Amino acid sequence: NNMEPRNQTGVSEFFLLGLTEDSELQPLLYNIFLFMYLVTILGNLLIILAVSYDCHLHTPMYFFLSNLSFTDICLSTTTVPKMLVNIKTQKSITYTGCLTQVYAVLVFAGFENFLLGVMAYDRYIAICHPLTYTIIMNPHLLCLLILLSLFISIINALVHSLMLLVCTNLEIPHFFCELAQVLKLTCSNIFINNLVLYFMTCIFGGITLSGIIFSYAQIVSSILRMPSRGGKYKVFSTCGSHLSVGFLFYGTVFGVYISFPFTHSSWKTAVASVMYLVVPQMMNPFIYSLRNRDMMGALRKIIEFEICIPLFS
Template sequence: MEPYNLTGALEFLLLGLSEDPELQPVLFVLFLLIYLLTVLGNVLIILAISSDSHLHSPMYFFLYNLSLSDMGFSSTTIPKMLINMQTHNKSITYAACLTQVSFFTLFVCMDSLLLTVMAYDRWVAICRPLYYQVILNPGLCRRLVLMLFFISFMNSQIHYLVVSQLKFCTNMEIPHFFCDIPELLKLACSDTSINNLFRFLLSIIFGFLPVSGIFYSYYKIISSIIRVPSLLGKYKAFSTCGSHLSVVCLFYGTGLDAYLSSTISRSTRENMLASVMYTMIVPMINPFIYSLRNRAMKKALQKIFS
């Protein structure tokens, strides 16, 4: 069959997590709660950092932007899935699918780069405490976030262009709850070798390099903490990294599982469960990790509620 380029008039079908009609209301309520908790948790983090002058430091400035990115991350996939469940309509237009791909890669890349910069922030705070305010001054922090957004935007546009060049035949059913690039590559009836090469290279650049930066930062941090003479000093130094390290392990652990699910032969259900952990559970848990493990954040949240 001759492949052809899709136009805005044609649509994909997002098959979702389950086709069981009795399970749809349960899934709708569950994912609606997850989305509301995600938005509420991240909004509270943003309000706490904005309202408390004690939290106007580089670490919390990056956390503020991470919360914004996490809300965008969840809003890219969950609302469309909820709308499809409620209306019993599984379709998504070609233009909306490409937009979802673009925003999804934008926020994934932004999260990854922000976690890397936050690891650098912890390294400066522990290994260069006397120069912390000088090195990570407000102007540099703002420029860093703008640069990260620009890099993430360019990455998303590359993915957008790569996917927009795909050609499809008659099979428009995506066995997923959002337009995931690996699933689109499987549906394409044109040659996808160049697309897979681009995807591999971008995964190295925006996956392996940030992880390497985080590992190097924590290697220097641990080396510095080991030299601290007292156990209390070691505990205080490492406790400032606990929340960030937890989020890093959760983000990259679930992300690696989702990536491997798309590259090795695993069942569709296993692939979608890995994606649920990565796209829904992680953005929901992040605010709780930072608020429950951070005394200053607890005090700021208490002020908001009081």
């Protein structure tokens, strides 16, 4: 039967339609996203360098922050460079490239999800149980949390990627191969795919978000009992930074993946995706460093080449 849909072996490439088809807006979008990408890379690299080379920042909080910065760089790099190339040239991506992009975005977005949860747990222990902080947050636990988060993210991404079986509709109304959009082109069982997507999103995203909310509820309760106004301000400042990043990331992720079967506006989905794939990654270095005296001091040392390297001390 010639009307049967082709499976993935017959699909050579997809066409990414991008954020807009307006040719006059393309140069503006190119410049905006190029600027955002360069700021993201530079800002997050500075965070990693500061944490690596300043002995005073070798603490669990900054260890997780450097991992978050690395994840932000990877997450942006999986989507933005290809988007910039597509604005300038033909808007296409190979079948293998598309599935690789789906997989990579799921891995790094999932890892970022767990890192935000782990960072909230770290702040909870530091503020609510300060006397046992160094005992609980020992190097073995830090490595275990990172490896476990990465392992779960890889398995989750693998499950979704292996279930994709794309048919003949090769146009993706997006600037990258997002799972929510690629699922609409699949000829495998869409009900099963959606069920797995909702289940995984609710389990991993829901549990992590619940943990973050619980941690910060306990932190706020602890802060309100503090006698020192200066101490309250410092803790509120740090926790406010974490919460603002978390709400931006989770709000847009849930907006995209919970609403995608019901929305027909691809442009709204694409804009929402920018809000969790590009904006938080660019803002994280500013949010975590500009209001943090220790981080600002470390960045100043790097700029002035006054670094301390434990290996040579």
